[in-house]
Amino acid sequence: MQLKAIQEALNVFGKYVVQQSRSNLSKGRKNASKNLYNSINYKIENNNGELSILFDMEDYGEFQDKGVKGTKSNYIENSQSPYSYKSKGGKRGLKGMPPPKAFDKWIVRKGLKDIRDKQGRFLPRKTLQFLIAKSVFEKGIKASMFFTTPFERAYQRLPDELRDKYILDIERELDNYGNKN
Numbered sequence: 001m002q003l004k005a006i007q008e009a010l011n012v013f014g015k016y017v018v019q020q021s022r023s024n025l026s027k028g029r030k031n032a033s034k035n036l037y038n039s040i041n042y043k044i045e046n047n048n049g050e051l052s053i054l055f056d057m058e059d060y061g062e063f064q065d066k067g068v069k070g071t072k073s074n075y076i077e078n079s080q081s082p083y084s085y086k087s088k089g090g091k092r093g094l095k096g097m098p099p100p101k102a103f104d105k106w107i108v109r110k111g112l113k114d115i116r117d118k119q120g121r122f123l124p125r126k127t128l129q130f131l132i133a134k135s136v137f138e139k140g141i142k143a144s145m146f147f148t149t150p151f152e153r154a155y156q157r158l159p160d161e162l163r164d165k166y167i168l169d170i171e172r173e174l175d176n177y178g179n180k181n
Helices: 004-027 035-039 061-066 100-109 125-139 148-180
Strands: 041-047 050-056 084-086 093-095
Touching: 004 035, 004 041, 004 050, 004 148, 035 061, 084 125, 100 125
Parallel strands: 084 093
Antiparallel strands: 041 050
């Protein structure tokens, strides 16, 4: 049986989630390099008449979405996050501080190169990288829910749409069957 109407509903669902997720990244100012933004996509798989939709994005997107608990303090939004920084790692724990080098390009894109210390001296970029990495390790990453919110919103509407589209697919199949006989 051809499930074109259901595929169409899943396509609308996927496009909505991707578009809203990208929009949330931009509005939330979490789109510095556009790598995460550009990586968000979906695909529909048909496995012998069994349709499924798969979403994909950069690995760190899940940390941006759900947040990561810090070692010393935590954002309220992260209370439900399964991720946390730990000094020794462990189940769902991110072992150790993030590598300071990971913040190098981010510092440049954000224009943080001319930061001064209390004595008025410019901080070297390596020092700035370390301080930011240490701050992220201790405070965590605030959950943005950029993907979860649009997914859940669209998912709530999906059952009714799928039921209606399934009925439409059945009616088309019956019409095709009747026309052949």
